[in-house]
Amino acid sequence: xxxxxxxxxxxxxxxxxxxxxxxxxxxxxxxxxxxxxxxxxxxxxxxxxxxxxxxxxxxxxxxxxxxxxxxxxxxxxxxxxxxxxxxxxxxxxxxxxxxxxxxxxxxxxxxxxxxxxxxxxxxxxxxxxxxxxxxxxxxxxxxxxxxxxxxxxxxxxxxxxxxxxxxxxxxxxxxxxxxxxxxxxxxxxxxxxxxxxxxxxxxxx
Numbered sequence: 001x002x003x004x005x006x007x008x009x010x011x012x013x014x015x016x017x018x019x020x021x022x023x024x025x026x027x028x029x030x031x032x033x034x035x036x037x038x039x040x041x042x043x044x045x046x047x048x049x050x051x052x053x054x055x056x057x058x059x060x061x062x063x064x065x066x067x068x069x070x071x072x073x074x075x076x077x078x079x080x081x082x083x084x085x086x087x088x089x090x091x092x093x094x095x096x097x098x099x100x101x102x103x104x105x106x107x108x109x110x111x112x113x114x115x116x117x118x119x120x121x122x123x124x125x126x127x128x129x130x131x132x133x134x135x136x137x138x139x140x141x142x143x144x145x146x147x148x149x150x151x152x153x154x155x156x157x158x159x160x161x162x163x164x165x166x167x168x169x170x171x172x173x174x175x176x177x178x179x180x181x182x183x184x185x186x187x188x189x190x191x192x193x194x195x196x197x198x199x200x201x202x203x204x205x
Contacts, residue, residue, distance in 0.1 A: 026073075030093050032100075037198055040060040041066070044071075044082075050175060051109070052109050059107065063191075065101055067097050069089075102162045104158070106166070117134055120149045134187070150166075168187075
């Protein structure tokens with residue numbers, strides 16, 4: 001996530017909604033999937049953090065829930081005007097969707113030099129599994145000692161039912177490359193195993 005030239009001072013979604021108009025400045029897309037306990041979100045999608053909406057859609061596929069908050073402004077200031085920090089992201093439809101899911105995967109973008117993916121969030125096991133799956137296809141990852149740890153309990157990725165999710169910060173180079181099927185496939189494989197383990201746990205109970 002880049003630093004805005006003129007940082008906004010939004011403390012919550014309502015403050016942003018009073019200043020900017022849905023359908024003109026931004027759009028919200030919600031696609032629940034009742035059969036999945038996973039939801040994939042791009043809270044800074046559209047023109048805020050470029051291409052994160054597209055990548056979130058690929059990861060979610062038809063199996064997992066999907067939420068997108070997308071900047072629509074044509075003036076090149078979507079980040080400066082619409083970005084709401086992840087620990088303040090409380091858009092009601094997002095909170096409603098993730099309240100029925102155990103795991104949230106949040107897709108973001110960052111512009112500084114660094115690995116292809118910076119992994120954060122409080123679900124350490126899932127974070128390590130995603131990192132291993134991405135590394136296996138040649139995508140460089142960092143899971144610790146980076147600037148986007150995603151550890152705040154109110155970070156949107158950690159507000160599902162388990163209180164532990166995963167945050168993906170994707171480099172600008174990776175997002176601009178346009179070939180995201182390998183990335184999405186590697187993450188979807190991990191989520192498939194997660195779903196299977198959850199289902200087996202339900203059967204044993």
